[in-house]
Structures are given as C-alpha cells and as structure tokens.
Amino acid sequence: MKHISPLDPDLLLIGVEDTDVEGAELGTGKITRLLKTVLPAGAEMVGVVRHQFLMVPEIPYTSWNSPACAIVRLSDPGLLPRIAEATRTHVRALASEGSDPGICLSLVRDVSSEVMAHGVDCRRRVLTQADAIRIGKGLILEGLGGDNGGIIGALGAVGLTAHGWCGRFIEVSALEGRPLDNSVAELAACGVRLAVMERDAPPPLDEDRVVVADQFRPVLLGGMPVLMVHEAAPGRWETKPWPKRKP
Structure with missing residues (x-):
C-alpha cells in the first residue's frame, strides 16, 4: 500500500488558504480534501494536513486562520502543470464570494529552508504578500481572487509541511474505510x-x-x-x- 515516506523529495505539496467567509458551507480544509476528485491520472492524494497560524487582529481570517496542504504522489513530475491548472479551477469554483484565495504548489525537494522558515513565521508574526512573493519566488504561488491575501498562508502551509514537524492530518487516504x-x-x-x-x-x-x-x-x-x-x-x-x- 502506498503511503507517505519521511520527507520524500518527490511528493507534491499543494497549499491552499483563505477560501471561505463566515457561514460558508465549504471551508479551506474541505476544499483541499476535495482536490482528490480533480487530480489527473498518475496523481494520488495521500494526505491533507491542517496548520494553525497566528490569530491576532492585524490578520484577517474567517475563524481559525488555518490553511491546508495536500500531499500528492506523482507518477511523473511532468504532471505538475496539469495539476496546477486543475487546482486553480477547483479553488476558483469552490471558494466563497468575498474570500481572498491563494494557492502554492511545490515538490518537497524544491522547498527551500527560507520557505520553511516562512511557514514557522506564519505561526508567530504578521507577514505580508510582499514577503510571500519574495520568499516563494520560483514556486507556483498565485492569488485567485479578492486581495489575493491567501498566498501568505498557502506558502506557509507548504513550508510547514515540508518542514515535517508541525500540523494535524485531516485526511490520510490509506486510512479511509x-x-x-x-x-x-x-x-x-x-x-x-x-x-x-x-x-x-x-x-x-x-x-x-x-x-x-x-x-x-x-x-x-x-x-x-x-x-x-x-x-x-x-x-x-x-x-x-x-x-x-x-x-
């Protein structure tokens, strides 16, 4: 049975953040878990991790300031562009009107120590979109609506998941059923x-x-x-x- 290996460099991480508003039926965690329904053949969802970031008045968040990160196993790294497009379409379709969604995609091997540090910093201080854009250069990091503020947490979710020592799984595919x-x-x-x-x-x-x-x-x-x-x-x-x- 396929499962997550410790810091497997070939795993794909998909960070998603700020996709809902107060009272929305679908929160960021559910939207991220549903990514498995749109992944192309050769891409297998193996888990989704929820992270908890800083909650202070200076940071706009819906309820818990908790992004999610999907962990995906690829048969071919060349699938990345197709998965990125599927993720864009999926998040745009399900994100609440008035939200500020952001996504980040990266193979574990391409996550730098600076991106990991950004994830840790999301738990302890206020960061800006400029910080995320600078640190996430070279990765797929995109805002998909509103003020695009979700890019900060999407990058942070990827960084913390690659770091490997923080977060709670809200799905492990091998445990389903x-x-x-x-x-x-x-x-x-x-x-x-x-x-x-x-x-x-x-x-x-x-x-x-x-x-x-x-x-x-x-x-x-x-x-x-x-x-x-x-x-x-x-x-x-x-x-x-x-x-x-x-x-």
Whole structure:
C-alpha cells in the first residue's frame, strides 16, 4: 500500500488558504480534501494536513486562520502543470464570494529552508504578500481572487509541511474505510507510526491493538502521520479524543 515516506523529495505539496467567509458551507480544509476528485491520472492524494497560524487582529481570517496542504504522489513530475491548472479551477469554483484565495504548489525537494522558515513565521508574526512573493519566488504561488491575501498562508502551509514537524492530518487516504481498532502492524502498513505518551511504557508490538477514540487525526512528525497513544492495558493502546474547539 502506498503511503507517505519521511520527507520524500518527490511528493507534491499543494497549499491552499483563505477560501471561505463566515457561514460558508465549504471551508479551506474541505476544499483541499476535495482536490482528490480533480487530480489527473498518475496523481494520488495521500494526505491533507491542517496548520494553525497566528490569530491576532492585524490578520484577517474567517475563524481559525488555518490553511491546508495536500500531499500528492506523482507518477511523473511532468504532471505538475496539469495539476496546477486543475487546482486553480477547483479553488476558483469552490471558494466563497468575498474570500481572498491563494494557492502554492511545490515538490518537497524544491522547498527551500527560507520557505520553511516562512511557514514557522506564519505561526508567530504578521507577514505580508510582499514577503510571500519574495520568499516563494520560483514556486507556483498565485492569488485567485479578492486581495489575493491567501498566498501568505498557502506558502506557509507548504513550508510547514515540508518542514515535517508541525500540523494535524485531516485526511490520510490509506486510512479511509478502516475500522477504529487496528493492530500496530496494520497501521504501519498504512504508513502510520505511534508515539507513546507515557514515560515508562513499553514499546508497542506489531500484534498489539490500537483503538482510536473518535476519528483518525494523526499529527505530522518527522514527515509522517503519527498517532499519539497511551497504554490502556497490556497489548492495548488508545488515542484520546480531540477536544472540541470553542466557537
């Protein structure tokens, strides 16, 4: 089964940001997940990561200032222009009227340390479109409407995903349709690792069971989807439910 490899340089990252307005039915995360429906043959969506950026009055955002980044496996890097066009059309069609959508596309190997640093900076200070344009030079970075402000977060989402140590998966394609009770070996075959939260817990064995509390929401650690688990009983590991976000 195909899955995400740690910092695989041939993966394509597609950052999307600022596609909705208050009350919109489709937020940025859903629009990014739906990219899988428009990818050409030879391009396979393997995951979508949500990032959380700085929330201050100086930054316009709808609710959470959270861009998304699709991770796509390509059979041929020559597909990039077709995927870029499909992404433009898709985001333009689904973005809310009055939003300021932006997209960024790059292979992992083309993401510079400066772009990664831009992603980290999106979490701690106010940045401008001029910053994004300067730092993202050479990548596909485009505003698709409004004031084009989404390019800042789209570039940041690509940078943080390539960085590999920040973000929460809102989709891992290899986990679709799987039950919430799996063996460690079954999850490993899907490319999902475990991180044990107890100090003195033993290492999980292949035959151990892993029970997910509500839904699969691994975090991005070391370029891979990782489930944070605790030992519920010998041979049994559990995740804790994600806390509800305050409106």
